[in-house]
Amino acid sequence: MAEEVLLMKGNEAISHAAIRCGCDGYFGYPITPQSEILETLALVKPWETTGMVVLQAESEVASINMVYGGAGAGKMVMTSSSSPGISLMQEGLSYIAGAELPCLVVNVQRGGPGLGTIQPSQSDYFQSCKGGGHGDYHLIVLAPNSVQEMADFVGLAFDLAFKYRNPAMILADGVIGQMMEKVVLPPVRPRRTEQELIEQCPWATVGKPKNRKPNIITSLELKPEAMEIINLRIQAKYRQCEAEEVRYEEIDCDDAEYLIVAFGSCARIAQKSMEIARAEGIKVGMLRPITLWPFPTKIIAEYAKKVKGILSVELNAGQMVEDIRLAVEGKVPVEFFGRLGGIVPDPDEVVEALKSKIIK
Amino acid sequence: MNREDIIKPGNLVYEKPVLMNDNDMHYCPGCSHGVVHKLIAEIIEEMGMSEKTIGISPVGCAVFMYNYIDIDWQEAAHGRAPAVATALKRLWPDRLVFSYQGDGDLACIGTAETIHALNRGENITIIFINNAIYGMTGGQMAPTTLMGMKTATCPYGREPELHGYPLKITEIAAQLEGTAYVTRQSVETVSAIRKAKKAIRHAFENSMAGKGSNLVEIVSTCSAGWKMTPEKANKWMEDNMCKYYVLGDLKDVE
Numbered sequence: 001m002a003e004e005v006l007l008m009k010g011n012e013a014i015s016h017a018a019i020r021c022g023c024d025g026y027f028g029y030p031i032t033p034q035s036e037i038l039e040t041l042a043l044v045k046p047w048e049t050t051g052m053v054v055l056q057a058e059s060e061v062a063s064i065n066m067v068y069g070g071a072g073a074g075k076m077v078m079t080s081s082s083s084p085g086i087s088l089m090q091e092g093l094s095y096i097a098g099a100e101l102p103c104l105v106v107n108v109q110r111g112g113p114g115l116g117t118i119q120p121s122q123s124d125y126f127q128s129c130k131g132g133g134h135g136d137y138h139l140i141v142l143a144p145n146s147v148q149e150m151a152d153f154v155g156l157a158f159d160l161a162f163k164y165r166n167p168a169m170i171l172a173d174g175v176i177g178q179m180m181e182k183v184v185l186p187p188v189r190p191r192r193t194e195q196e197l198i199e200q201c202p203w204a205t206v207g208k209p210k211n212r213k214p215n216i217i218t219s220l221e222l223k224p225e226a227m228e229i230i231n232l233r234i235q236a237k238y239r240q241c242e243a244e245e246v247r248y249e250e251i252d253c254d255d256a257e258y259l260i261v262a263f264g265s266c267a268r269i270a271q272k273s274m275e276i277a278r279a280e281g282i283k284v285g286m287l288r289p290i291t292l293w294p295f296p297t298k299i300i301a302e303y304a305k306k307v308k309g310i311l312s313v314e315l316n317a318g319q320m321v322e323d324i325r326l327a328v329e330g331k332v333p334v335e336f337f338g339r340l341g342g343i344v345p346d347p348d349e350v351v352e353a354l355k356s357k358i359i360k
Numbered sequence: 361m362n363r364e365d366i367i368k369p370g371n372l373v374y375e376k377p378v379l380m381n382d383n384d385m386h387y388c389p390g391c392s393h394g395v396v397h398k399l400i401a402e403i404i405e406e407m408g409m410s411e412k413t414i415g416i417s418p419v420g421c422a423v424f425m426y427n428y429i430d431i432d433w434q435e436a437a438h439g440r441a442p443a444v445a446t447a448l449k450r451l452w453p454d455r456l457v458f459s460y461q462g463d464g465d466l467a468c469i470g471t472a473e474t475i476h477a478l479n480r481g482e483n484i485t486i487i488f489i490n491n492a493i494y495g496m497t498g499g500q501m502a503p504t505t506l507m508g509m510k511t512a513t514c515p516y517g518r519e520p521e522l523h524g525y526p527l528k529i530t531e532i533a534a535q536l537e538g539t540a541y542v543t544r545q546s547v548e549t550v551s552a553i554r555k556a557k558k559a560i561r562h563a564f565e566n567s568m569a570g571k572g573s574n575l576v577e578i579v580s581t582c583s584a585g586w587k588m589t590p591e592k593a594n595k596w597m598e599d600n601m602c603k604y605y606v607l608g609d610l611k612d613v614e
Binding site: 027055058061062065066067068069070072073075077091099208209210213214217220 | 410411412413414416423424426430431432433434435436437440443444445446447448450451452455472473476
């Protein structure tokens with residue numbers, strides 16, 4: 001049977017993919033530009049088909065703590081929001097990372113700071129990749145650049161979250177959430193049975209049988225010696241994640257003299273810029289980080305040996321550029337171009353920036 | 361009667377609940393937490409729910425409750441236990457899910473989660489320990505601190521112009537359509553303990569019968585925070601706390 005090609009928004013693709021991936025529960029609070037995720041779930045009523053729980057919470061704070069509860073019980077649970085709402089979730093995310101629980105958080109970014117704008121932005125890069133909440137932790141951060149990747153990354157994010165017992169984030173933006181594109185939804189994975197869940201998550205709070213110790217989900221440990229050991233274990237997990245889970249896409253990089261690094265919707269724009277520049281005879285390639293954490297440090301360090309300069313293109317004031325510079329270690333010039341506050345750059349602006357900042 | 365006669369099982373008047381382990385409790389002498397913990401352990405056992413119960417401990421003195429009762433536990437962020445309980449119960453509907461929270465946790469930082477979980481009629485029980493003070497952080501003013509009562513952050517006594525009024529959140533809960541059983545109890549005497557046990561059992565049974573949300577407030581002492589002997593704290597509680605926080609059932613839906 002041929003794959004069914006559908007036309008839908010990125011936000012809608014998240015909802016449909018979640019149901020098909022065997023998600024057990026969604027807890028969320030409305031905020032533009034991602035409210036279609038909860039609206040689609042409410043319309044489709046998965047509780048009548050797969051048994052997936054869908055609940056509109058009283059706040060983002062409640063949403064993320066519902067996710068904490070569900071994740072602690074071994075369930076495949078998720079929430080979604082946009083930048084201001086994600087800020088409210090940071091305490092909960094820190095608890096989830098500290099208690100080493102798997103979950104999915106979707107951030108369809110809008111421009112900040114503060115209440116900001118409802119237009120697209122990538123200004124939550126630091127918050128997503130560097131911690132966001134308190135304590136030493138990371139989210140696993142996936143950056144989709146199409147409606148198709150919105151659908152595909154739901155299952156991938158859950159797989160990574162359960163593999164590492166760590167929260168995973170799909171870091172989209174208002175463009176990717178709102179635009180309509182063709183999409184093939186992921187194959188159906190049934191929700192896990194109670195037996196499967198208990199086998200997969202022996203740590204989960206499901207009720208204590210006589211033959212095991214109580215399962216206790218907590219991030220509290222008052223003894224510093226023990227707390228350091230917990231931190232070291234979590235850090236070891238992050239080192240493994242950095243070694244095994246880096247994902248990126250290389251476009252026209254083989255003969256590249258210059259490199260553009262961009263992610264998400266910005267990578268779509270930069271790809272067009274690259275075509276324009278190549279038509280003018282400029283040999284430019286693009287590296288698109290798919291995992292923003294773990295960051296594709298090694299491959300960027302490799303390109304620093306080959307290219308004459310690197311331009312980071314972002315919908316913010318220059319955030320990812322810091323990670324690129326850390327990877328490059330001063331070997332070649334690394335410059336930044338971006339627009340702020342919800343403005344999406346024209347491809348020509350990026351070409352101009354490439355010429356003025358890198359090629360000179 | 362010799363010793364052998366006295367220890368015959370037929371003469372047994374008290375037994376430690378099986379679910380309560382032998383870990384040393386961190387609570388201060390005279391604190392109400394230990395008594396309420398014991399009641400909860402007894403009720404879970406008596407209901408045959410030992411293998412089907414998930415408890416949620418708060419931030420506050422009872423944060424380590426999971427160290428004392430051998431069931432599965434989740435320790436929630438400050439005030440968020442009702443949100444955690446909501447998800448647990450919805451995702452595991454056949455489990456007994458309860459949260460155990462103090463006044464600062466439930467009636468201050470977690471007011472929104474408390475009100476909305478109760479108002480949605482989540483089939484959970486919230487055990488609410490009201491001792492009118494923040495115990496764990498060293499005796500600061502709570503939302504339920506009585507007028508005139510001295511704490512570390514109202515050292516001259518609570519006054520309305522500065523601090524507002526003690527919050528009767530249990531009365532608010534009784535107004536919500538989603539609540540099935542709302543009651544206020546205490547555990548300072550044997551008869552009060554027996555009544556409190558009946559109330560918690562009724563709340564737990566309601567949760568399992570799908571009747572809606574249940575809130576059991578236990579007016580409690582904090583002898584350390586109140587700077588009183590345990591005996592004096594009990595007396596002060598009866599003379600002051602129970603005048604403002606009147607004991608009894610506020611709502612019991614059939």
